[in-house]
Amino acid sequence: MSADGAAVASARVDALPRVAAARRGRTFDWGTVVVHALLILCVAVIAFPLYYAFVISTQTVPEVLGRPPLLRPSGHMLENYAAAWQRSNMARLLLNSAVVAIASALGKIAISMLSAFAIVYFNFRGKSVAFWMIFVTLMLPVEVRIMSTYEVIGSIGWLNSYAGLTIPLMASATATFLFRQFYMTVPNELVEAAQLDGVGPLRFLWAFLLPLSWANIAALFVVLFIFGWNQYLWPLMITNTETMRVVVIGLQDLIPRTGTHVPEWNVMMAAAMMALLPPVAVILFMQRWFVKGLIESEK
Amino acid sequence: MKRAVFPNRLLPYLLVLPQIAVTGVFFFWPALESVRLSVFRTSPFGDKSFFVGLENFRKLLTSSEYYSSIVNSFLFAFGVTAIGLGAGLLVAALATQKIRGLAAYRTAVLWPYGIAPPIAGIIFLFIFHPSYGALPYWLSFVTSYEFNWLLKGWVAMALVIVATAWTHVGYNIAFFLAGLLAIPASVLEAASVDGAGAIRRFRSIIFPLLSPITFYLLVVNLIFSFFGSFGVIHAVTQGGPGRATEIMVFKVYNDGLIGLNLGSSAAQSVLLMLVVIALTAIQFRFVEKRVTYS
Numbered sequence: 001m002s003a004d005g006a007a008v009a010s011a012r013v014d015a016l017p018r019v020a021a022a023r024r025g026r027t028f029d030w031g032t033v034v035v036h037a038l039l040i041l042c043v044a045v046i047a048f049p050l051y052y053a054f055v056i057s058t059q060t061v062p063e064v065l066g067r068p069p070l071l072r073p074s075g076h077m078l079e080n081y082a083a084a085w086q087r088s089n090m091a092r093l094l095l096n097s098a099v100v101a102i103a104s105a106l107g108k109i110a111i112s113m114l115s116a117f118a119i120v121y122f123n124f125r126g127k128s129v130a131f132w133m134i135f136v137t138l139m140l141p142v143e144v145r146i147m148s149t150y151e152v153i154g155s156i157g158w159l160n161s162y163a164g165l166t167i168p169l170m171a172s173a174t175a176t177f178l179f180r181q182f183y184m185t186v187p188n189e190l191v192e193a194a195q196l197d198g199v200g201p202l203r204f205l206w207a208f209l210l211p212l213s214w215a216n217i218a219a220l221f222v223v224l225f226i227f228g229w230n231q232y233l234w235p236l237m238i239t240n241t242e243t244m245r246v247v248v249i250g251l252q253d254l255i256p257r258t259g260t261h262v263p264e265w266n267v268m269m270a271a272a273m274m275a276l277l278p279p280v281a282v283i284l285f286m287q288r289w290f291v292k293g294l295i296e297s298e299k
Numbered sequence: 300m301k302r303a304v305f306p307n308r309l310l311p312y313l314l315v316l317p318q319i320a321v322t323g324v325f326f327f328w329p330a331l332e333s334v335r336l337s338v339f340r341t342s343p344f345g346d347k348s349f350f351v352g353l354e355n356f357r358k359l360l361t362s363s364e365y366y367s368s369i370v371n372s373f374l375f376a377f378g379v380t381a382i383g384l385g386a387g388l389l390v391a392a393l394a395t396q397k398i399r400g401l402a403a404y405r406t407a408v409l410w411p412y413g414i415a416p417p418i419a420g421i422i423f424l425f426i427f428h429p430s431y432g433a434l435p436y437w438l439s440f441v442t443s444y445e446f447n448w449l450l451k452g453w454v455a456m457a458l459v460i461v462a463t464a465w466t467h468v469g470y471n472i473a474f475f476l477a478g479l480l481a482i483p484a485s486v487l488e489a490a491s492v493d494g495a496g497a498i499r500r501f502r503s504i505i506f507p508l509l510s511p512i513t514f515y516l517l518v519v520n521l522i523f524s525f526f527g528s529f530g531v532i533h534a535v536t537q538g539g540p541g542r543a544t545e546i547m548v549f550k551v552y553n554d555g556l557i558g559l560n561l562g563s564s565a566a567q568s569v570l571l572m573l574v575v576i577a578l579t580a581i582q583f584r585f586v587e588k589r590v591t592y593s
Contacts, residue, residue, distance in 0.1 A: 035396045042390045043407045049465060050411070052433065053422045069433040111317045118314035123304050130315045133322050139579045140326045143526045143548045144571040147555040147564050148332035149325060168325035171318055201305040230415035232530030237556065248415045252534055255421060265425055272418050279413035287406055291473050 050276075057081070057269035064265050076266070083264075084271035088254055093247035094274070100165050100235065100246055101228035101279075105221050107170035113213070116179035117205050121191070138173045142234055153238050160244045165235055169228065174297045175220055182216050183209065219293030222286045226279045247275040330572065336565035355566035364542065365550070365567075371456070372525060372546040378460035379467065379524035384516055386464070387471025388509075392501065394472075395479040405476060412469040416462065416527065417534035423462035424535050427454070448536070452543025455536050459544055463524060463531050471516055478512040479505065518582045526575065547571060 056064055058077040063070050084090060118124070119131055142149060149168070158164030186209065194204050235246045242250070251271040256263040283290050337355055341348040359365045394404045411419070426432050429447040438446050448455040482505060490500050506513075529548045532538060538545035538553065545553075551571065555564030 032396075032398050035393055035398050036400075039390070039393045039398075039404055042386075042393065043404065046408050046411060046465070046468065049419070049422050049426060050414075052426060056425065065431050067436060069431075069436060071433075111321065115315040115318040118311040121305055122307065122311035122314075124308070124311040127311075130319055133327070134318060137322050137326045139576045140330050140572070141526045141575060143529060143551065144568045144575060145326070145329040145333050146551055146568065147561055148329035148336065148568075150556065151332070152325065152329050167321065171321040171326060176318065195305075201307055201310060204305075226413050230413075230530075232415065232417055232533070233552070236533070248417055248530070251418075252421070255424070255534075263431065265428075265431065268421065269425070272421055276414045276418050279415075280410045281413075283410050283413040284406065287409065290409070291405075291477075294470065294473055295477055 053269045053272055056265055057273050059266050061262065061264055061266060065263065077270075080266045080270040081274070084251075084254065084267045084274065087267065088251055088271050089242060090247070090271065090274060092243060093245055093250040094278070096165075096244060097229050097247040097275075098278070099162055100169075100231060101225045103162070103166040104169040104228040104231075105224035107166060108172040108175050108224055109217055109220055111170050112172050112175035113179050113205075113210075116176050116183055117201075117209065119176075120180055120183040121201065121204075134171070134173050134176050137171050146233070146237065150237050158238070160239050160241050162244075164238045165244070165246075166228075169231070169234065172224075175224070178216060178220060178297050179213070182213065186212065215289075215292070216296070218286070219289045219296060221293075222282055222290045223293035223297060225282055226290075229279045251275050333565045333568040333572075336561055337569045339562055339565075341561040351562065355562045356570075359563060359566055359570070364545075367542055368545050368547045368550045371542075371544060372548070374456060375460060375463075375528055375544075375546055376521050376524040378456070379464045379528075380517060380520040382460065382464035383467045383471050383520050384513065386468045387475050387516070388513075390468070391472050391475030391479055392505070394476065396497075401476075405472070408472050409469040411466050414466050415530065416466050417530035419462040419466045420459060420531040420535035423458050423465070427458045449540055452540055455540055455544050459528075459531050459535055462535070463528060467520065467523065471520070474512055474516055475509065478509050482508050515582070518578060522575065522578050522582070525578070526571075 052071070055071060055073050057080055059070060059074040059080075060076050063074050063076075115130070115134065119127060153159055153164050153168070156164075158167075190208060191204065194208060199207070230248060231246065232248055235244075236249055239245055239249075251268075254264070254268045254271050256265060256268060338350060338352055339348045340351045340355070390404075390408055394401050426434050427446070427448050429435055429445070429449060435446045438444075445451070446454050448458050486504060487500055490504055495503065526548060528546055529552065532544055532546060532549045533552070536544040538549050547567065548571065551564050551567045554560045554567065558564075
């Protein structure tokens with residue numbers, strides 16, 4: 001929120017000299033034009049790879065391979081997307097990714113809310129040990145415990161299951177810290193008043209804290225959804241059947257490796273567009289929450 | 300500090316139980332198991348194992364392959380971080396000049412963060428494709444050098460670095476924007492009244508005030524590119540050509556899950572743990588400082 005608030009404030013400050021300049025008779029400000037031109041150039045450079053991928057996804061194979069590269073869309077979008085959809089079992093891949101992203105995000109939020117609640121609103125023996133354990137998970141990303149985690153999942157029998165894909169991702173130090181931070185800003189009077197009225201802890205969490213937390217929950221959800229959707233090493237390790245693959249991994253079957261396939265880069269790019277659309281759309285449509293979640297979860 | 304607390308005795312344990320259970324079973328146990336395995340040599344089928352002390356570490360630290368994976372990891376991490384921070388600061392500094400459209404520009408540069416690095420890698424794989432890609436085609440007008448990532452290690456490294464940095468630049472922009480917008484306009488106006496030009500203002504006022512955020516982003520980008528980089532390598536280069544893009548995280552996976560050399564893979568895990576502990580410690584020392592000073 002701080003970024004948005006500040007943006008609004010500075011926009012107001014900026015409006016004043018602009019109005020003054022306009023009154024002085026539309027002085028043409030070359031500096032502003034240059035800044036806009038540079039920014040548009042930056043945006044174009046950043047957008048180019050995605051634009052190029054989209055363009056390729058609408059072309060036929062001869063168009064894709066033609067020289068010079070054709071940089072405008074062609075008319076074969078539907079057939080390429082249909083081919084990608086069928087060949088990669090896309091419906092199932094997208095479903096699996098959605099399950100992983102949504103379940104791991106919601107699970108993280110729920111688990112973190114509960115443990116932050118315990119840490120802030122109770123005194124109990126071992127509180128600092130619990131806090132320390134949660135903190136240390138930051139230092140144990142899956143990359144540093146690959147083999148042994150694989151064995152643990154195998155011995156529980158969770159390979160190729162949604163439980164294995166989601167539950168181990170649900171511990172989150174950052175989400176716990178975010179809720180802890182937020183609970184500490186909730187005025188003491190609220191708890192005291194609730195306790196005077198005989199409200200128990202679980203009811204306090206449900207009826208008082210939860211309604212206050214929606215903004216944090218929404219912001220965290222957006223960030224965690226993207227994190228979950230884009231998981232790679234974890235699902236690669238613990239799934240090996242086609243029905244349990246997530247989309248980021250499954251679409252690789254379509255990569256035309258040099259010399260072994262007809263180079264159907266158009267179908268590959270169509271699949272890539274389908275795989276990246278959900279998280280990108282979430283960022284675009286929930287941008288306010290996304291920026292809030294990004295910045296606050298790092299505090 | 301929160302003084303009002305609930306008196307329940309059992310309830311807090313139940314509340315932290317899910318988090319602690321997940322943490323214990325999927326984080327602590329495997330981590331300890333990695334430490335244990337790192338001092339054993341286990342046969343590929345896991346049926347026999349011998350205690351070998353620090354032999355696995357000794358072998359790693361005397362192997363040139365392991366050194367090259369360390370060098371590659373740092374090259375990759377510094378490359379991604381340099382591009383991400385440089386481009387992020389540039390775009391954020393431009394967008395906070397006194398112009399309209401800040402929100403629109405922010406939207407226009409933020410979205411690549413949603414793209415998984417392996418997917419970005421596939422897109423750049425095509426852009427860099429030696430026979431069909433646009434980049435080698437355009438470069439062929441400038442130079443006769445062959446930009447073939449399948450043959451030249453540094454081109455492959457550039458490919459994965461650029462693809463990863465592309466997905467991460469929006470993150471850096473978001474943080475730099477928040478930092479730049481928090482600088483009071485009055486300070487900058489005072490400086491320009493005193494005759495400081497745009498570049499002088501940036502060097503003497505904006506950059507020093509941004510340095511905490513820059514340092515924070517430096518550490519986060521290093522952690523991200525050190526550990527989050529597995530996917531793009533696995534999807535695009537598989538560590539090749541030769542071992543030019545074999546980074547430490549990829550080698551742990553390859554030696555363990557593919558090569559079934561459990562002892563060596565576990566020893567590598569332990570060494571990576573030390574790296575991440577060091578980086579996280581640096582990050583949190585800095586956060587503590589920021590909290591006390593603000």
